[in-house]
Amino acid sequence: QVQLVQSGAEVKKPGSSVKVSCKASGGTFSTYAVSWVRQAPGQGLEWMGGIITIFGRRNYAQKFQGRVTIITDDSSSTAYMELSSLRSEDTAVYYCARAMTRLSSGMSYRGFFHFNNMDVWGQGTTVTVSS
């Protein structure tokens, strides 16, 4: 059973960047859609973006375009999310999550459809942005 293990809590200054990692233990990312979702204190879930390595595709929410970068390292089964130009409103818990459907190169690429049905989640990484 795959588990997603995320890196530890971070405290950052406004204007800086943060890079959060998510390692798949007992599984892989290359044939699944991987999303990053954040949750500000007392708020709901917010989809930031995702990556589908087998299709060579990244999709980002419009709100984060230009500030977020998501990559995967298949050799270490690790996904990364980097968020730049941090501000206090970015203080949140950041989750990685893997969609349940295993993909293959013979399938048709269907965009945001692939990020649906996230059945494996990381434990979350708290990022605090404070001067």
Place this chain on the structure above:
Amino acid sequence: QSALTQPASVSGSPGQSITISCTGTSSDVGRYNSVSWYQQHPGKAPKLMIYDVSNRPSGVSYRFSGSKSGNTASLTISGLQAEDEADYYCSSFTSNSFVFGTGTKVTVL
């Protein structure tokens, strides 16, 4: 892309049934049979409870069921139990985004 609309809170007594709605548009919920539901307990990661509108992942109680009519999806919890007290989120996608619902706090009285 705006968040899908859910009631802020729903409550029920043990043993009762409750239903949480998730209202979108003809571009998301109404267009695709790809609504998911997640349960989140305080301080924990979300857990997938329903996928593709009405399917339960292995290990999820039969007391949880999902449906959809038009632009509104619903999650029903029957035989409400104390452990069901949590936040619940729906999700869907559109041609150019992915979106969660606003979230519903379920309270077991």
